[in-house]
Amino acid sequence: MTNTATGIIRALNSGIKHIATKRFTLRYPEEKLKFVGDGYQFDPSTGVGIAGLKGRHMLFHDHCTGCQLCSIACEGVAEAIAMVKVPEEQKQNKKSIMPQIDYGKCVFCGLCVDACPFYALYMTNDYELSSFSKEGLIYTPAQLAVKPYVEQDSEIVITKYGATHG
Amino acid sequence: MTAELPPGLAIQKVDERIMTLNVGPQHPGSGHMRIIVQIDGDYIVACDPDPGYVHRGEEKMAEYRNYITNIPHLERPVIHDSCNVLYPYVLGVEELLGIEVPERAKYVRVICSELNRCIYTMYWLAIYGIFLGHSTMFMWPAGDRELLIDLMEKISGARVTHAHFVPGGVRNDLPPNFEEVCLRQVNYFEKRIKEYAAVFYDNPILISRTQDTGVLSREDAIRLGTTGSVLRASGVDYDLRQKEPYDVYEELDVHSNVMKEGDSYARSKVPWLDMMESCNIIRQALQKMPKSGSVRVKLKPNPKGKGLDSVYKRVESGRGSLGCHIVSDGKVEPYRLKMSVGSFRNLIALPYLLKGEKLGNMPSVYWSLNYWPVEADR
Numbered sequence A: 001m002t003n004t005a006t007g008i009i010r011a012l013n014s015g016i017k018h019i020a021t022k023r024f025t026l027r028y029p030e031e032k033l034k035f036v037g038d039g040y041q042f043d044p045s046t047g048v049g050i051a052g053l054k055g056r057h058m059l060f061h062d063h064c065t066g067c068q069l070c071s072i073a074c075e076g077v078a079e080a081i082a083m084v085k086v087p088e089e090q091k092q093n094k095k096s097i098m099p100q101i102d103y104g105k106c107v108f109c110g111l112c113v114d115a116c117p118f119y120a121l122y123m124t125n126d127y128e129l130s131s132f133s134k135e136g137l138i139y140t141p142a143q144l145a146v147k148p149y150v151e152q153d154s155e156i157v158i159t160k161y162g163a164t165h166g
Numbered sequence B: 001m002t003a004e005l006p007p008g009l010a011i012q013k014v015d016e017r018i019m020t021l022n023v024g025p026q027h028p029g030s031g032h033m034r035i036i037v038q039i040d041g042d043y044i045v046a047c048d049p050d051p052g053y054v055h056r057g058e059e060k061m062a063e064y065r066n067y068i069t070n071i072p073h074l075e076r077p078v079i080h081d082s083c084n085v086l087y088p089y090v091l092g093v094e095e096l097l098g099i100e101v102p103e104r105a106k107y108v109r110v111i112c113s114e115l116n117r118c119i120y121t122m123y124w125l126a127i128y129g130i131f132l133g134h135s136t137m138f139m140w141p142a143g144d145r146e147l148l149i150d151l152m153e154k155i156s157g158a159r160v161t162h163a164h165f166v167p168g169g170v171r172n173d174l175p176p177n178f179e180e181v182c183l184r185q186v187n188y189f190e191k192r193i194k195e196y197a198a199v200f201y202d203n204p205i206l207i208s209r210t211q212d213t214g215v216l217s218r219e220d221a222i223r224l225g226t227t228g229s230v231l232r233a234s235g236v237d238y239d240l241r242q243k244e245p246y247d248v249y250e251e252l253d254v255h256s257n258v259m260k261e262g263d264s265y266a267r268s269k270v271p272w273l274d275m276m277e278s279c280n281i282i283r284q285a286l287q288k289m290p291k292s293g294s295v296r297v298k299l300k301p302n303p304k305g306k307g308l309d310s311v312y313k314r315v316e317s318g319r320g321s322l323g324c325h326i327v328s329d330g331k332v333e334p335y336r337l338k339m340s341v342g343s344f345r346n347l348i349a350l351p352y353l354l355k356g357e358k359l360g361n362m363p364s365v366y367w368s369l370n371y372w373p374v375e376a377d378r
């Protein structure tokens, strides 16, 4: 019986001690996590990626040749990439087609980035992609060319009083 | 109407005392599965686990995708343990295609797989806590696993479903300064999980609810083919990282945790001890890892197997041995792919454990089997 009592007191005590520790919760829209690098990238010459968050893609119009390799890579994954005609004034390559990505389907695996041999498709730190309609999730080549601005201000800090998102 | 009905449709004889109760499949303490129990008063007379509600056909899907595009969907069965689910597949494809993996990549894989094992186990522990009505034990693990998810996000760029392992290594190298951050957070994580002892594992209320319930003897554990923490909680020292080391596990000092009791308490404690062991392995791997070097071999765009060939590989996942059998016929897609998962093998023990138990003990026995419904259904 005494064993039970001391056990329960120990358990309570251990919980009560936590009142004094720092809050670990990330208060999301007010605080945003810091990431390493500018998003997942891939170097076709060495065949190795560069660490970073797998968020929304970024398309470099001046590098893209319209070779469709990204779209073929995605075929077995999510069929999220469609090759679309780009308007005459934005035309940068001979075929004048560029990838358009449907984020309603994309699973952010980054295999399309691994497939692009011309340094044209990377991923960025942008993860806030919600939209009110399904059409709003389809990003055209022009939208994909915009470099996002992502706020990043907090990281996990470990202090004497526990871990916190500082 | 005299034709005989198939067994499932036959009308059961009504007994005055025995009542049939469906637990699930809409998740109140069963996961996405149903447990059909027959109770006499408060005692369970018979139990029939009924999985299959979240079958996704992963194995069939794999036959229509090539060896690389199979990666994102094959890790879906257990998204919290996605590196370990993918591990046997990747090892198998490497053997089929005859790829030699760089040394550094092997260490990165070990680190990822140990981090994932902890992330999975923390999630499992959180649910175990809330099944028993211990909401502190839900909040703490759910919060503390953030430390490791953060590390996985730094490595692979995704919080769950990392798609990080590929045949020939891993997708990308560790980010700069990773060793230091990893060491700091893993050490703190280990300190935190040790605090769970006072609040949960040494808590007399937990002990009284789980001790001597659902006892699985050593012989039964072997006979029923259980694996992982369930097997080790029944006193069988069997850990694939020790017995059949893959990648660089033979160079690391892996200690397996064994308990003799075989009751729900032992089954809930072994994964917790395993997490501390995982922290040890991560520290060793960080120390022994070559400081630089390639992490991925360049493959041809659509790698093919060499003619008719088959391979079976297995690894120790968070739920026990996880195997993957791949048959190749020399095309870009696998001819057949089968997974042998720990969850399903552990579930087989449930009817034996619940017979004669009180209904109130069902959640603690059921979830102590370290069972993940989606993985069992594939």
Ligand code: SF4
Residues within 6 Å of the ligand: A073, A074, A077, A078, A079, A080, A081, A101, A105, A106, A107, A108, A109, A110, A111, A112, A113
């Ligand atoms: S990240 Fe994956 S799912 Fe998304 S577009 Fe690229 S290949 Fe397709």
Ligand code: SF4
Residues within 6 Å of the ligand: A059, A063, A064, A065, A066, A067, A068, A069, A070, A071, A098, A099, A115, A116, A117, A118, A119, A120, A121
């Ligand atoms: S993004 Fe890359 S892979 Fe896709 S069409 Fe352009 S050049 Fe080809």
